[in-house]
Amino acid sequence: MEKKLNTPIDDLTRESLTIGDEVLISGTIYTARDAAHKNLVEALDTSQKLPFELEGQIVYYVGPTPARPGKAIGSCGPTSSYRMDKFSPKLMAKGLKVMIGKGERSNELVAEVKKHKAVYLMAIGGIGALLSKTVKSSEVIAYSELGAEAIRKLTVENFPAIVAIDSKGNTIF
Amino acid sequence: MYKIDRNLIVNTIKEMIMETTRTLGSEVIKSLESAFGNEKNNIAKNVLSKIIENQRIAKEENIPLCQDTGVCVCFIEIGRNLIFDYDLTEAINEGVSVGYTEGFLRKSVVKHPLNRINTKDNTPAVIHYDFIPGNKMIIHLAPKGGGSENMSTLKMLTPADGREGIINFVLETIENAGGKPCPPLIVGIGIGGNFEHVTYLAKKAIFRPIDDNAKIDEDRLLEVELLERINKLNVGPMGLGGNTTALAVKVNSAACHIASLPVAVNLQCHSARKKEVTLIGKEA
Structure with a gap:
């Protein structure tokens, strides 16, 4: 049975999630992949203001295809998360609590997730057409020059994911 | 000697890109369905069923199967009796450019591995040429994910x-x-x-x-x-x-x-x- 989660996800709910739990997320999530992560961390390192407040937020690793006219978004499945391992600890230190992507992450990253009582959720890779149906709106809020890699604010409804690393540092892999 | 019209090459590449990014081959679907039937693990069965459902949605709604619409890889077999009075690589890349732009596909190619500046039309493709007897040209194309x-x-x-x-x-x-x-x-x-x-x-x-x-x-x-x-x-x-x-x-x-x-x-x-x-x- 899937657990329904509304954003922002409170501490108690997040910390009660265990590996293998299937969740359906509704509310606001932000997209960021390789190039956006590099920009965010550079902004933090040089004490610049971030395009959105990280505290308690959810970041989804995705670079969607362009939306057809009349559609909120194109195909939008997760990209491999391990490429963000270098950047995620700095974002978690600033309050990021939920990451959504696909695939395994490094042991160092698992330790950081535990330290910050964050969670890593896995969406199924290669089902971007199906996942696009859960996205109700999409708006580029930063780094538009990055094209597919720009940061988007998405409103999702029942976006499906599986808890892959929980706040206690257990992993599904 | 034989010729193939340049526009035919451009259009064929464009159509192949638009079709492959949205429809999975029937033999792959068959293989996924048979794997679903043989799989004992419940999570695995659930993932396989979503993959099968995804290809149906992609086809029905004319949306790419996956957001990673890849780098275009082509193996081109050229009949020895064909002559080309234009740049074939350029024609293929024109097809790639039109296909990815008009097809609402993701542009995933950067100009240089270190400057990371997007080429904005998913060119260039990776193309391999080979020769075969006769007057035909066989194009094998795959949008390959990263x-x-x-x-x-x-x-x-x-x-x-x-x-x-x-x-x-x-x-x-x-x-x-x-x-x-x-x-x-x-x-x-x-x-x-x-x-x-x-x-x-x-x-x-x-x-x-x-x-x-x-x-x-x-x-x-x-x-x-x-x-x-x-x-x-x-x-x-x-x-x-x-x-x-x-x-x-x-x-x-x-x-x-x-x-x-x-x-x-x-x-x-x-x-x-x-x-x-x-x-x-x-x-x-």
């Missing part, structure tokens, strides 16, 4: 490592890759040749039909044994466990140096998008 490509490997083994060395290297590659290349996979393996040729063999292997068996005995026996052993690794669909880690294993071999045993493993994700089209030259 996730599975990143997990692909090459190793220069020695003759003493032998068949067991090859098997161990392939199993190690797939186990280390885990869920990252989006299994269930089609595993393309090159053995022999040299440093650059072996990767070409591995890439070409993933273009073979999913139900095709290697003609050379050594290669075919490797395919059978590897498929069985890969599916015992319990990597499973998206790395979440199960006995469906690979849908197929394809081995292509070539002659090599007395000192060498090169092995390359090119992984293809479950969104195994590819197509073949034959164009016939007109008498010029």
